[in-house]
Amino acid sequence: MNVTATDLNRRAVPRADFGRVTVFFGEKNGKYPDANQVIVRGSDTQAAFDTPIVANHIGAEFDRSDVVILGHVHEDHMAGLHRLPKAPVHVHEADLAAARSWEGLRAAYGSDESYVADMLARFKRDFFYVPRPDAIGYTDGAVWELGGSRVRAFHAPGHTAGHSVLLVEPEGVAFIGDIDLSSFGPYYGDASSNLGDFRRSLARVADIPARVWVTSHHRGVYTDREKFLHDLAAYIGTLDKREQRLLDLLQESPKTLAQLVECRLLYPPGHQDLWVVDAETRSISAHLDEMLSDGRVHVDESGIYRLG
Numbered sequence: 078m079n080v081t082a083t084d085l086n087r088r089a090v091p092r093a094d095f096g097r098v099t100v101f102f103g104e105k106n107g108k109y110p111d112a113n114q115v116i117v118r119g120s121d122t123q124a125a126f127d128t129p130i131v132a133n134h135i136g137a138e139f140d141r142s143d144v145v146i147l148g149h150v151h152e153d154h155m156a157g158l159h160r161l162p163k164a165p166v167h168v169h170e171a172d173l174a175a176a177r178s179w180e181g182l183r184a185a186y187g188s189d190e191s192y193v194a195d196m197l198a199r200f201k202r203d204f205f206y207v208p209r210p211d212a213i214g215y216t217d218g219a220v221w222e223l224g225g226s227r228v229r230a231f232h233a234p235g236h237t238a239g240h241s242v243l244l245v246e247p248e249g250v251a252f253i254g255d256i257d258l259s260s261f262g263p264y265y266g267d268a269s270s271n272l273g274d275f276r277r278s279l280a281r282v283a284d285i286p287a288r289v290w291v292t293s294h295h296r297g298v299y300t301d302r303e304k305f306l307h308d309l310a311a312y313i314g315t316l317d318k319r320e321q322r323l324l325d326l327l328q329e330s331p332k333t334l335a336q337l338v339e340c341r342l343l344y345p346p347g348h349q350d351l352w353v354v355d356a357e358t359r360s361i362s363a364h365l366d367e368m369l370s371d372g373r374v375h376v377d378e379s380g381i382y383r384l385g
Contacts, residue, residue: 088134093298096248097226099138100291100298103131110203112153112293115252116142117245119223125161126243126252127293130204132157146221146228147212148254149240150175150182154293156204167221169232170214172239175269177210185237187268187359192351199351217241231285235265235275242285251287258308259295262315265363266343266356272316272363279313319343320364324384327374331383337361 091102097118103111112129116139125132125142130153132139139157144165147154150172158166166176174181179197188196200206217232231242236255243252255264256279263279265272283306290299299305319342326332326340338357341348342364365382368374372385 090131090134095250095289097223098245098248098250098289101131101135101139102297103129106297107131107292107294109294110153113291113297114139114157115243115250115291117223117226117228119226121224122221124221124223124228125157125164127154127254128157128161129153129293130156132160133205144221146215146230146243147172147176148243148252148293149237150185151237151255152182152200152204152206154254155206155209158209159205159207166209166212167215167219168212169230169239169241170216171232171234171269172237173212173214175237175239176208176212178208179206182208185267185269186352187355188352189355196351231281233278233282235271235273235278236263237267238269238271238274240278242282244285244287249286249288250291251285251289252291252293253282254293256282256312257292257294257296258305258312259292260315261295261343262312262319264343264356266352266360268359270359270363272360272367276313276316279309283309319360320368323361323364323368324373327382327384331381333380334358334361334365334382337365337382 093100099116101114103113107113111131114129114131115126117124122143123141124144124146126146127148140160142161142164145161147168150168168176175185183193215230219230221228227246229244233242234240263275265275290305342357342361344353365374374382375385376382
């Protein structure tokens with residue numbers, strides 16, 4: 078899909094500047110379906126971190142980007158790629174297939190055949206989705222020298238297999254992506270997600286040597302480390318609350334996985350969308366697997382879970 082700046086409604090985009098780094102805030106501080114855009118202006122190269130919907134409203138300051146570095150691959154982080162067809166796109170190798178083709182992205186999501194056509198149509202309509210078969214893989218510790226500033230990748234999987242934190246040096250700005258510290262809590266409902274990896278990433282993120290932390294969604298920018306650590310602890314605490322909800326549901330009565338999915342863990346009861354049942358199933362299964370391994374939950378041959 079070819080969409081130019083004149084094809085979209087232009088608006089003044091709020092911003093925050095940290096030396097060579099600019100954060101452009103998406104609608105409602107980057108609330109999904111939008112997100113926050115980070116641009117780093119090196120003396121030799123300009124880099125864009127992810128490309129959310131707001132990228133389409135920035136204009137020349139975004140369009141002159143020489144390179145795109147994706148912290149991870151999801152539809153809301155690819156909504157401006159169509160504007161930079163000649164810019165190299167770098168993505169962690171674990172998310173590389175998802176960036177290169179729709180088939181790869183669908184596999185990473187684990188989308189069911191019953192809704193995959195509708196999902197693709199929505200992504201094309203709402204996110205100007207185009208795959209990047211030319212995407213280039215990077216690994217943990219990768220460095221991009223931009224001239225006066227550099228970007229360093231810290232692999233932080235869990236949300237996706239390749240999710241990474243991008244640290245700008247020497248400015249000390251860490252783009253922590255979808256470790257977004259929102260009240261919704263961590264999301265690990267894709268086929269490529271992993272709850273255990275997410276827990277380990279959350280335990281390490283505070284050790285990244287940053288002075289500013291930027292989230293893709295909701296929170297935006299932190300410049301106060303104590304506030305950042307407070308909200309990070311609350312975000313991690315959501316995992317315990319979800320675990321307790323499952324235990325409470327099983328204390329009420331033994332249940333199958335399908336019955337637990339009907340009760341909802343991530344979303345409010347009754348909430349529906351194309352991928353909600355799949356996401357709930359995978360997320361609940363991840364918690365059940367942890368509780369099965371430590372004996373708090375047992376499952377019988379008919380697939381009924383009960384407290385241990």
